Amino acid sequence: xxxxxxxxxxxxxxxxxxxxxxxxxxxxxxxxxxxxxxxxxxxxxxxxxxxxxxxxxxxxxxxxxxxxxxxxxxxxxxxxxxxxxxxxxxxxxxxxxxxxxxxxxxxxxxxxxxxxxxxxxxxxxxxxxxxxxxxxxxxxxxxxxxxxxxxxxxxxxxxxxxxxxxxxxxxxxxxxxxxxxxxxxxxxxxxxxxxxxxxxxxxxxxxxxxxxxxxxxxxxxxxxxxxxxxxxxxxxxxxxxxxxxxxxxxxxxxxxxxxxxxxxxxxxxxxxxxxxx
Amino acid sequence: xxxxxxxxxxxxxxxxxxxxxxxxxxxxxxxxxxxxxxxxxxxxxxxxxxxxxxxxxxxxxxxxxxxxxxxxxxxxxxxxxxxxxxxxxxxxxxxxxxxxxxxxxxxxxxxxxxxxxxxxxxxxxxxxxxxxxxxxxxxxxxxxxxxxxxxxxxxxxxxxxxxxxxxxxxxxxxxxxxxxxxxxxxxxxxxxxxxxxxxxxxxxxxxxxxxxxxxxxxxxxxxxxxxxxxxxxxxxxxxxxxxxxxxxxxxxxxxxxxxxxxxxxxxxxxxxxxxx
Ligand SMILES: Nc1ncnc2c1ncn2[C@@H]1O[C@H](COP(=O)(O)OP(=O)(O)OP(=O)(O)O)[C@@H](O)[C@H]1O
Ligand SMILES: [Mg+2]
Numbered sequence: 001x002x003x004x005x006x007x008x009x010x011x012x013x014x015x016x017x018x019x020x021x022x023x024x025x026x027x028x029x030x031x032x033x034x035x036x037x038x039x040x041x042x043x044x045x046x047x048x049x050x051x052x053x054x055x056x057x058x059x060x061x062x063x064x065x066x067x068x069x070x071x072x073x074x075x076x077x078x079x080x081x082x083x084x085x086x087x088x089x090x091x092x093x094x095x096x097x098x099x100x101x102x103x104x105x106x107x108x109x110x111x112x113x114x115x116x117x118x119x120x121x122x123x124x125x126x127x128x129x130x131x132x133x134x135x136x137x138x139x140x141x142x143x144x145x146x147x148x149x150x151x152x153x154x155x156x157x158x159x160x161x162x163x164x165x166x167x168x169x170x171x172x173x174x175x176x177x178x179x180x181x182x183x184x185x186x187x188x189x190x191x192x193x194x195x196x197x198x199x200x201x202x203x204x205x206x207x208x209x210x211x212x213x214x215x216x217x218x219x220x221x222x223x224x225x226x227x228x229x230x231x232x233x234x235x236x237x238x239x240x241x242x243x244x245x246x247x248x249x250x251x252x253x254x255x256x257x258x259x260x261x262x263x264x265x266x267x268x269x270x271x272x273x274x275x276x277x
Numbered sequence: 278x279x280x281x282x283x284x285x286x287x288x289x290x291x292x293x294x295x296x297x298x299x300x301x302x303x304x305x306x307x308x309x310x311x312x313x314x315x316x317x318x319x320x321x322x323x324x325x326x327x328x329x330x331x332x333x334x335x336x337x338x339x340x341x342x343x344x345x346x347x348x349x350x351x352x353x354x355x356x357x358x359x360x361x362x363x364x365x366x367x368x369x370x371x372x373x374x375x376x377x378x379x380x381x382x383x384x385x386x387x388x389x390x391x392x393x394x395x396x397x398x399x400x401x402x403x404x405x406x407x408x409x410x411x412x413x414x415x416x417x418x419x420x421x422x423x424x425x426x427x428x429x430x431x432x433x434x435x436x437x438x439x440x441x442x443x444x445x446x447x448x449x450x451x452x453x454x455x456x457x458x459x460x461x462x463x464x465x466x467x468x469x470x471x472x473x474x475x476x477x478x479x480x481x482x483x484x485x486x487x488x489x490x491x492x493x494x495x496x497x498x499x500x501x502x503x504x505x506x507x508x509x510x511x512x513x514x515x516x517x518x519x520x521x522x523x524x525x526x527x528x529x530x531x532x533x534x535x536x537x538x539x540x541x542x543x544x545x546x547x548x549x550x551x552x553x
Binding site for chain 2: 169171172174175176177178179180181182185189190193194268269270271
């Protein structure tokens, strides 16, 4: 179905954003961040080369790039495979736990009153302090990292889901029932769609925490993985390689975040112009 | 062709009694607050009944009771011979705030009731009915748009098409035009008048707008507030049967009468507030 142009034009001409400005600002929002990064890298590189700080404690982009090449020629891909497995499995388990409990808390008042304080408390606690205990329980392998990811990220998803279910517009629920929707259709046509943005928000928070979980878990006790590699390089003052490892994590974090934005746009096309991001 | 069969395949109403809605001594509380006190009335097939009353007197509550979304504390609401809380195909609601699903396109929103109620029809037939009403209400070209892309007037057109598409014997409208600007409200008022006349549906219409009520209704129910009671039941059928006299003389008379009532209600309200 094509959108009748005259109608959308009418809307935008009376709306807040004028069409021409929106094209320019779109280009701006695309290129300005890239420009900022390039400038920062350049200044950093020049400072690094001219001032000549101790290479044990300091590095600059071109050295970090060689560090990256050395990593890439060596353990990087195996490390990423292990860390990635920990991340993905941990996230999947978190989602599988968070969805039923989140919906239960959102739909049952009693469950909400009984469990919400505990879950909020756990969410606010820096549960990372439990990491050493989890290593004792689950060993040095990937199981302990998966466990750390799960305790870190489950609650972000759960809390947002609950919030989303509870925020479902009662007017829409009433309308759906009035037009004859049964229990399942109320879920499918009203509750699920209105929860999607909350779910994606929960996922975004969870992804950040899960990455911390993986890296710190490997940092504490592991024999492989990107976090282990960073720690090993830091120990021997291989600063360029160490910072290259950090850079890899930064890039991965950005990629995952962008993928999630894409996912939200796919899952919730009706918000395309609403949220803008 | 399929359109015709789909439209005429609606449940036969040959045997329906003349009285479609019967409200019998209904009392309603929100918690310990009495909202409706001993409300009784009956509404017949084909009648257009407006409900007027001060803000907060319980008009929406009454409409929700008619829809079966709320249940009375005491008394009964009977729709076409059975209890209002029994879900059937007899009623459709047009909401003040539209209540469109933001994640459904215009066409899908209009199809909503058909999808839920008319499982007997094929998707193609449901789509055809939805498009018939969309075209009828002037939104055929917006079928693929999402609600956020529509103006208020267009949204309420979708709301109207959604309600008419299920071909209810009773239409419940809760201040359907109060969120619209004066021009859009006027245009939609005309649309509704046309659609209702065409299909002879029974309408219960809640409004604050006296002219709206006078122009559209066969009957006007005046509601008193705190607690909500039916104060007057005014039939306009006889007066309207002589259109010239209605326009020249009676319209103004009735308008003055309604206005007196509302003024009194609002005054009583503010007195109550001052005393407490
Ligand atoms: N969910 C609720 N819980 C408690 N009280 C409510 C609730 N909904 C409505 N009320 C109260 O019930 C009374 C009647 O509300 P209702 O919405 O039926 O009024 P109304 O006549 O439709 O008003 P308006 O003209 O402003 O739409 C009001 O005093 C309102 O405060
Ligand atoms: Mg109301």
